[in-house]
Amino acid sequence: MGTFPADYPEPIFLSETNSTNSYLDELCNKTSVAELTSVYTDFQTAGRGQRGNSWESEAGANLLFSFVLYPDFLEARKQFLLSQITALALQELLSQYTDEIRIKWPNDIYWKDQKICGTLIENDLTGVHISRSISGTGVNLNQESFLSDAPNPVSLFQITGRRYDRKEILCDFMERVAQYYTLLKDGETELIASRYQAVLYRKEGFHAYKDKDGSFRARICGIEPSGALILEDESGKRREYMFKEVSFEL
Template identity: 60%
Template sequence: MNYPKPIYIPQTTSTNVSLADICSKGEADNLTSVYSSFQTDGRGQRGNKWESEDGKNLLFSFVIFPKGLPAKEHFILLQITALALFDTLTEYTDGISIKWPNDIYWMDKKICGTLIENDLSGMNIERSISGTGVNLNQKIFRSGTPNPVSLSQITGKEYDIETVLYKIMDYVNGYYGMFCNGESETIRKKYFDAIYRKDGFHTYKDDNGTFEAMIEDIEKDGRFILKDKEGNVRKYLFKEVSYII
């Protein structure tokens, strides 16, 4: 294991907050991670809350201190997290994909959500904390979230939270090593190959309404490139377009 042993915190507001506190005290090395049985204020993208029954799921965060990574190239860090989750869950079931930019789906249902928070020093990223909730053993979701699913619901089995965490962190360590060795383009290609609804036309929505399009590419900065049925190329940054599921 080429990373610090994960730190267990029984309960926290959020694992991102706990890890940020550890980092602020100078007590975190690269790939330090924390995990918890329960979050009182688990956060998702767009200010959403992350529902997780106490002790049932994997709630964790890890930190990367990238050296000399320009803020405009932050998307590579998101890809590292997404691919580590994708590879781990693919060991347990078929049908896993990455829904742009960083949700993990099984078929048309969400099994993981990630929130990445970056701190800058000048034009570069000084610290990046990636926090993820993985639905492992929860059987019932009550929050009204439209399409959650757990690994246990998919397979009918129960999973050891620490075992899954260590698998994920092994993959994170591997992909981070690739990044450090200058293999970002290989990571980008693997990410694109794993993308949700990569083939064929599907329905999307932007500020102008709904439309059908196919995924043309995902650029280095994370820009989502679609081509609609009229042949128009549409380019989107985060939150500018959504899937219709």
């Protein structure tokens, strides 16, 4: 294990970088970089998350990586499919080691009510299609404790008491995401969407949410191809939200 498949580029290892997404972006701008090239690091000095959040990570403890795709067959309006295949690959990967791993819309990975993994995807467009997609992920792997005021982080070590080889985990992930990318290229979008919805966090029952008008309880009805989250509140009203328009209250 830990040996990269012959048909994927060997991952690039950096002892330290500002962020793996930024490094890979600059590399792609300077030279020809093969699809499914990945970069991982011991430490990010400026790791980025959704909503401009930073990502707390003890040096050398976790898997911090990015990879590049060139999905020029995919229209920009369907870019949520890239979030789905990345999240599915992560959910399946981590589910080998523990139960109750779920995808929290749009693409965080949760164990029970705690965040084990976050992803930031940055897409470049040419016309109406996506010319390049760089996906950066932080997986809390071997960290023993978290010191920041982030509300609910957890690591796989905290869950299982075991330590994990980062390159081995990255290898497994890249195999899985490549398989999902093949499904995407083959037009299997309904299969991808159904698998995504089957492993959603809070997919059953009513839970607390918050939007610009305040808190409410609702259940998940589904996810639109655009990525919009469809909720139904306790009065039966249907509510539709794009990214950052609603938050899950924990």
